[in-house]
């Protein structure tokens with residue numbers, strides 16, 4: 001029988017540098033900083049990103065004419081620039097705007113160069129994740145290009161993510177909902193697909209100022225917003241779902257549905273056993289629906 005030997009020394013990573021002990025302790029529930037080596041990578045110049053914007057399916061690119069408010073009800077309601085995404089990227093040093101370029105998401109063709117980079121970074125993250133590669137599902141990568149002074153309004157994301165900052169400076173403000181009841185109401189609405197933005201300014205804020213070469217882990221469903229410094233900001237964001245994120249979604253969807261029948265379900269997080277049961281049942285239901293939708297005819 002052949003013995004497989006791991007020839008990569010522990011701690012050697014292609015692009016990321018981080019404290020493994022801190023990362024294992026905080027991943028998924030607390031923000032922490034790491035470092036990366038992508039600042040001078042040629043795939044992240046404005047020219048390369050404008051070419052990427054031309055290649056990508058246009059319907060997958062979110063873009064707008066910029067924003068300075070922390071609370072915005074709906075990103076889709078923000079004014080659009082009278083430019084294509086590629087034109088907006090080329091003009092971003094002289095006019096307000098925001099462009100999100102998805103490099104790895106369902107429905108977007110594989111992007112040579114970006115895809116390999118994404119896979120290398122994901123491999124660098126694996127050691128900090130309980131369950132390793134098998135615990136990583138539904139991964140995605142998006143590049144954000146935004147003008148100086150732009151603000152990404154307060155919102156939540158359903159997955160743990162890592163924002164690798166490449167150009168300009170950014171301030172991440174991460175907090176929590178004012179009360180548990182508000183959190184449960186807001187997250188049930190979020191999982192009903194009523195929008196990622198939150199109408200409330202988060203409280204108990206922690207601020208993280210990011211310079212090029214720095215990265216931040218943003219835990220799932222923590223309300224946050226992002227303010228650019230005076231210059232163009234470019235970041236590469238990578239996210240994925242773990243079994244815990246699938247379970248959380250299942251519990252919130254379950255609670256939202258039974259509430260329609262006048263029941264008062266126990267909140268997510270109040271009982272691990274109950275959450276596992278609800279999450280397991282809903283995941284079975286989600287999977288059955290996915291199979292049904294895939295069936296021809």
Ligand SMILES: [Fe+2]
Pocket residue numbers: 155156157218224
């Ligand atoms: Fe976010």
